[in-house]
Amino acid sequence: MNRENRYSRQSSLVPEDRLKDLTITIAGTGAIGRNVALQLSSIGAQNLTLIDFDKVEESNIASQGFLEEEIGLMKTTAVVRGCLKINNDINIDAYDTRFKKSHPVTDVLFCCVDKMKSRSFIFDAVQKENKLFIDGRMAAESLQVYTSYSPMTQTSYKESLFSDEEAYQATCTAKSTIYCANIAAGMMVSQFTKWLRDFPLNTYVSFDIFSNEMETRD
Structure with a gap:
């Protein structure tokens, strides 16, 4: 496939010269991470590392977007296959x-x-x-994206961390939605492409998709 034609509609938005040599890790390949990996594969990322210890279960079909045929596979295996179907030239560990x-x-x-x-x-x-750390968090129909890329933003990111006991505990039937995960992944990849173009980044974005309320911080 001709690379120039493949990426022609995004060439002014996603600089291929910077993207092609970057190494990228996705820690966690569930609801958000799976979608991040697929989006990165689509826009031309060449060097991906996927890390996850979990297997695909039936409950992951509706909430995370995995396929029925992938039940029982390691999530990383399923996501690698999906990425290679999009672009079989990617280097994936x-x-x-x-x-x-x-x-x-x-x-x-x-x-x-x-x-x-x-x-x-x-x-x-x-x-x-x-160089760049992007953290996506989600509960049902709300999401948060934190971005760290400098000593100052590293400090602010550390302040966002708390114990698991303090975290919001959603009910078993209201934990995760594929549509919220897709939005979170898109916002994370958008932060990444802005960084590629040396544009200012938001260190924090929150979005409640039920109420359509959004908050951002520079």
């Missing part, structure tokens, strides 16, 4: 484990895990070498 400090630190990390403790662990592991 997959780890079927929890995030470990021994994992290579990449230029960019999309944090799409469920637990606050995991977010804190991942951020501590990568903050000294990582």
Whole structure:
């Protein structure tokens, strides 16, 4: 496939010269992380690392977008297959484990895990070498996106972390929706493409899609 034709509709928005050499990790390939991976594959990311210890279950079909035929697969395996169907030239490493400090630190990390403790662990592991850290959080029909890219924003990100006991506990039947996950992933990838173009980033975005209320911070 001709690369110029493939990316012609986005060439002024997604600079291929910067994107093609970046290394990108997606920690957590569930509702948000799966969609981040597919979107990055679509826009031309070439070097992805996926990390998740979980398998696809029936409950992941409606809420996370996995296919019926993927039930029982490791989530990373299913997402790798989806990414390669979009672009079979991508270099993808997959780890079927929890995030470990021994994992290579990449230029960019999309944090799409469920637990606050995991977010804190991942951020501590990568903050000294990582260039851009984007954290997506979701509960049913509300989402938050935090972005860290400098010493000052690292400090503000740390202030957003709290214990899992303090986190909002949604009921089992109101935890996750595919439409909210898609919006969260889109906002995260949008932050990434703005960073590629050296545009100012929001360190915090929250959006309640039920009430259509949004808040942003620079």
